[in-house]
Amino acid sequence: MRRALLPALLYLATLSFALGVTLPLLRVERLFFFTQEPSLVGIVAALWADGDRLLSLVIGLFSLVFPAMKLGLLHHAAYGPPASALPAWMRALANWSMLDVVLVALVIFAAKTSGVAKAFTQPGLWFFAASVVLTAAASAIAKRNPPGDGAEA
Numbered sequence: 001m002r003r004a005l006l007p008a009l010l011y012l013a014t015l016s017f018a019l020g021v022t023l024p025l026l027r028v029e030r031l032f033f034f035t036q037e038p039s040l041v042g043i044v045a046a047l048w049a050d051g052d053r054l055l056s057l058v059i060g061l062f063s064l065v066f067p068a069m070k071l072g073l074l075h076h077a078a079y080g081p082p083a084s085a086l087p088a089w090m091r092a093l094a095n096w097s098m099l100d101v102v103l104v105a106l107v108i109f110a111a112k113t114s115g116v117a118k119a120f121t122q123p124g125l126w127f128f129a130a131s132v133v134l135t136a137a138a139s140a141i142a143k144r145n146p147p148g149d150g151a152e153a
Helices: 002-022 040-049 053-079 090-095 099-114 123-144
Strands: 026-030 034-036 118-121
Touching (some): 002 040, 002 123, 040 053, 053 123
Antiparallel strands (some): 026 118
């Protein structure tokens, strides 16, 4: 079962991650004329350009680098040499995997309750959330059935 399910989950998680970080996360409408639809990559770049470098680095690490690294490690564990297993420290990455989804949800909540703007979720948020869930599922399968344990049939 691992042979069929893990590659499918990894493919869908990687595709969802790529779409989730490049598609707009939310649409913010202000005064009926001004609309913004930032993507996660766009948010990190805008924060950097505006001088909020520390915030840009934190969001970039937890939203872009750590999830990409986790997906890379999962791909390596699934398709690498038989002795390749997931490192124990990868659990620390899993603890932070929903941080950015929660942050975007808080931004949407703040925009809706402030009365200054209207905020609506966009496909990027849903793809990013799907990638988090799919990556967690792939990680659980990879941990349960490490390569070379004979449970690959």
